[in-house]
Amino acid sequence: MAYIPNREPIGSWSRIMMKYKRNGGSWAYLLHRITGIGLTVYLFVHIWALSSLTKGNAAFAAEMKTFTTPPFKVAEWLLGLLVMWHAFNGIRIAVVDLGNGAKYQKTLLKAVWTVGIAVVLLMFILIFQTELFGHPIL
């Protein structure tokens, strides 16, 4: 387990963070939680933002125009980063918990990093295709 239980009451978040063992799997565990909280917050924001659909075409189009400006594109890519990490590591967690899966957790972690980085880089190229190549490639 990543978390070493202790008996003393815990004062601060930084102290709890220092109690994680620094293995690959512990970082995965920590990142899974951080991305999970981030995605939950994003789900609230997403529902809120799309509620403008009830205000009609003009309001929605104006909002969508804002979302295609560069800062939102960067945010979109960062969101993709959170989603892809959480999804691939989540698959790993489900596999590790099935039968004999725990044997393969380190191999699976390497696969998560490899596939994750590949997909996130691909997303970067797709999101910024106009900026990178001067014209849309898809």
Place this chain on the structure above:
Amino acid sequence: MDKEIKHLRTYAKGKKSGASAWMWQRITGLALVVLTIGHYIMMHYEPKSGHDYGSTASRLSDPVFKGMYLGFITIGMYHGVQGCWNVIRDFKLKPWLSYTLFGTLVILAFIFLGIGYNTVFTFDPLKP
């Protein structure tokens, strides 16, 4: 074999151990992986048609898509709130504090689910 049965029985204890919550967390998680990847491909393969009002309107007039969106946000909220409860519980806060945080989260989740359901059900494609 005996070990496997024992292992399965710990799930059957359900409420006492929190194992059923963890099992549902994984089931909803895998459902969300499928839904999210599908959502990403649909919305971003052709970004313009994914995000304009007309295509959104045509999707939201299809009962299958409506059901999918409602299911998506409901499953997502369940998974998110359950996950946050896991995180909150690990910080060994005072019980009143952790229950207050969790309670606030649950109330917020229901409010935002209401907003989401309202968007899907009251959406009128003919509105200018």
